[in-house]
């Protein structure tokens with residue numbers, strides 16, 4: 120029987136551990152984990168995500184501040200806010216919601232965040248630590264960190280001897296996910312739009328990670344029987360069968376075709392997505408623990 124991995128449930132478990140860890144840090148050391156969530160503009164999906172992040176932070180017992188800046192905010196104004204947050208001792212984690220409006224250079228903004236407060240794990244220092252296997256002291260990007268936790272639930276922490284194929288080479292998901300799988304001793308291939316015979320390559324994967332952003336691109340006959348399939352895609356498509364103008368979310372994997380072959384598979388919604396926000400809370404607690412010189416819980 121295929122195991123449909125319940126990302127919501129695992130995310131709730133992570134959040135419960137964070138809540139306990141935060142309560143302990145507050146009670147024993149007097150340090151309240153603090154997060155600043157920054158959004159520029161009014162992209163509706165981004166607004167939903169930042170509101171969820173701020174709400175989840177409060178649920179965890181964090182000090183949480185949300186900065187909502189107008190879409191036309193100049194880059195130097197955002198950089199100045201980041202400078203203030205870097206200097207604020209009550210803030211341990213800074214999150215700038217992506218994408219940013221086009222007048223702002225996202226790379227410059229990310230590199231302006233102190234690596235010690237970079238709970239998104241996008242700063243070169245954290246990218247470099249992950250790439251060189253210094254994972255214990257890095258902040259790992261939330262979506263791949265959460266995806267890895269789901270893989271571990273199915274396969275354990277040591278993935279020696281397993282072939283992993285990551286479809287997608289983004290800095291936010293594909294590359295860090297490949298590094299995490301490599302650190303767990305997988306044999307890893309990163310595939311992308313120029314890869315030849317992608318279906319055949321995917322059929323070699325014991326662990327198949329789809330992070331391409333193309334609705335249902337990965338078909339059922341691309342999946343090796345028994346594989347663990349992690350679908351990172353969140354694509355909104357038209358759903359006329361639900362009524363005029365209706366839409367629905369699908370992943371990068373054709374779930375109905377892939378599920379009968381897979382040993383375990385994440386659904387969309389309810390798979391990797393909820394893990395992203397849970398791991399942001401985990402990274403923020405870790406940031407606060409490091410500042411306080413306290414050992415953080417292991418996730």
Ligand SMILES: Nc1nc2c(c(=O)[nH]1)N[C@@H](CN(C=O)c1ccc(C(=O)N[C@@H](CCC(=O)O)C(=O)O)cc1)CN2
Pocket residue numbers: 168214215216217218239261262353368387388389390391392393394395396
């Ligand atoms: N600074 C960042 N920006 C963005 C990140 C990020 O990690 N850091 N990731 C994405 C968006 N994102 C969080 O920011 C995110 C995406 C999806 C979900 C989620 O829970 N999805 C649900 C479905 C939600 C829905 O109904 O629309 C699911 O998959 O079950 C959480 C967070 C881009 N920007």
